[in-house]
Amino acid sequence: MSLLLNGKPVADKIKAYLKEQFQTLETPAKMKLIQVKGDPASSYYVQNIIRNGKKLGAVVELVELEEDSTTQELLEIIHDANTDPSVHGIMIQEPLPKHMDVLKVNAAIDPCKDIDALNPVNMGHIMMGINSLTPCTPTAVFATLRYYKIPTQGEHVAIIGRSDVVGKPLANMLLRKAEFADATVTVLHSRSSQLKELTRQADILVAAVGRAGFVTEDMIGENTVIIDVGINEQIDAEGKVSFVGDVDFNACVGKALAITPVPGGIGTITSAILFLNLLRAVKGVQKDNKTIDDFLTLIFVGNHDE
Numbered sequence: 126m127s128l129l130l131n132g133k134p135v136a137d138k139i140k141a142y143l144k145e146q147f148q149t150l151e152t153p154a155k156m157k158l159i160q161v162k163g164d165p166a167s168s169y170y171v172q173n174i175i176r177n178g179k180k181l182g183a184v185v186e187l188v189e190l191e192e193d194s195t196t197q198e199l200l201e202i203i204h205d206a207n208t209d210p211s212v213h214g215i216m217i218q219e220p221l222p223k224h225m226d227v228l229k230v231n232a233a234i235d236p237c238k239d240i241d242a243l244n245p246v247n248m249g250h251i252m253m254g255i256n257s258l259t260p261c262t263p264t265a266v267f268a269t270l271r272y273y274k275i276p277t278q279g280e281h282v283a284i285i286g287r288s289d290v291v292g293k294p295l296a297n298m299l300l301r302k303a304e305f306a307d308a309t310v311t312v313l314h315s316r317s318s319q320l321k322e323l324t325r326q327a328d329i330l331v332a333a334v335g336r337a338g339f340v341t342e343d344m345i346g347e348n349t350v351i352i353d354v355g356i357n358e359q360i361d362a363e364g365k366v367s368f369v370g371d372v373d374f375n376a377c378v379g380k381a382l383a384i385t386p387v388p389g390g391i392g393t394i395t396s397a398i399l400f401l402n403l404l405r406a407v408k409g410v411q412k413d414n415k416t417i418d419d420f421l422t423l424i425f426v427g428n429h430d431e
C-alpha cells in the first residue's frame with residue numbers, strides 16, 4: 126500500500142507558525158483580496174481565504190467588482206492597494222472574466238505585494254533562482270515534499286501540465302541549484318509524445334492537467350511518488366458535488382510508493398501558503414533575505430524565534 130501524503134498535518138504546521146508570527150507584528154498583516162463577480166466557485170475560495178485570515182490573525186479586506194467591470198477599473202484598485210502602506214499583500218481571485226487582460230492585471234501588482242506570485246517580475250526571479258515570493262500551488266508541492274522528507278536532488282520529476290500557475294513555475298523552482306531542488310525535470314503537455322514512457326521513468330510524478338483520473342496505473346512505476354494537484358468537480362446523478370484529482374487514486378494507490386489524496390492533499394496546503402506569502406511580504410522578501418526553503422526549514426525543523 127502506498128504511503129498517504131495527507132495535506133492536513135503540513136497545513137497545520139504552517140498555520141501554527143503563522144498564527145504565532147502574525148501575533149508578534151506591531152501592525153496587523155493586511156491582504157487586499159480582489160474578486161470580480163461571475164464565477165460561483167470563486168466565492169467559495171474567497172470565503173475560505175477570509176475564514177483563514179480570521180483564524181490566523183491577519184486582516185483580509187475584500188473588494189468586489191461587478192462582472193462587467195473593465196480592466197482599467199481593476200487596475201485602479203490595484204494601484205490604490207500598491208500605494209497604500211497598510212496593505213502588505215494583494216491577491217486577485219481568478220478566473221477573471223474573459224474580457225479582462227489577465228497579463229496586464231498581474232503585471233500591475235507591486236512585485237513586493239504579489240502574494241500569488243503571478244507578476245512576470247516574480248516569475249522571472251523564480252526562473253533565475255533569485256529570492257522572491259513564490260506561487261502558492263507549486264510552493265504547496267514543495268512543502269509536501271519537505272514535510273514528508275522526499276528528496277528531489279538528482280531525482281527525475283515529471284510534471285504533466287505547463288500552465289503559468291502550476292507547471293512552469295514548479296519546474297523552475299525544482300531546477301534551482303538548491304538542496305531542496307536540484308531535480309531533473311520533464312514538463313509534459315497535450316502535445317507531448319511518449320507521455321507514458323516518460324511518466325513511468327519518473328521518481329516523482331506531478332499531475333496538473335485538469336482532467337479527472339488522467340493518470341492511470343500503467344503510467345507510473347513501482348517507486349513513483351505521486352503528487353496530485355488536480356481539483357476537478359464531479360456531479361453525480363443526484364446532483365451531489367464532489368472533487369477528484371487528476372490521478373485515478375484507487376488504481377494507483379496500491380502501486381505508487383506514496384500519493385497525495387484529493388481532497389485533503391495539495392489544495393489543503395495552498396491556502397496556508399498564501400498567508401505564508403503574506404507574512405513574507407510584511408517582512409519584505411529582500412530585507413528579510415530568507416528564501417522559501419529557509420521558511421520551510423523554520424516551520425518543519427525548528428526554531429521559530431530565529
Ligand SMILES: NC(=O)c1ccc[n+]([C@@H]2O[C@H](COP(=O)([O-])OP(=O)(O)OC[C@H]3O[C@@H](n4cnc5c(N)ncnc54)[C@H](OP(=O)(O)O)[C@@H]3O)[C@@H](O)[C@H]2O)c1
Binds near residue numbers: 316336393
Ligand atoms: N491544488 C491547488 O491549489 C490548485 C491550484 C491551481 C490549479 N489546480 C488544479 O490543477 C489542475 C491544473 O490546473 P492549471 O491551472 O495548471 O490548468 P491549465 O491551465 O488548464 O493547464 C493544464 C495543462 O495540462 C495539459 N494537458 C491537458 N490535457 C492534456 C493531455 N491529454 N495530455 C497531457 N497534457 C495535457 C495542458 O497542455 P497544453 O499546455 O498543451 O494545453 C496544460 O499545460 C486543475 O485541475 C486545477 O483545478 C489546483
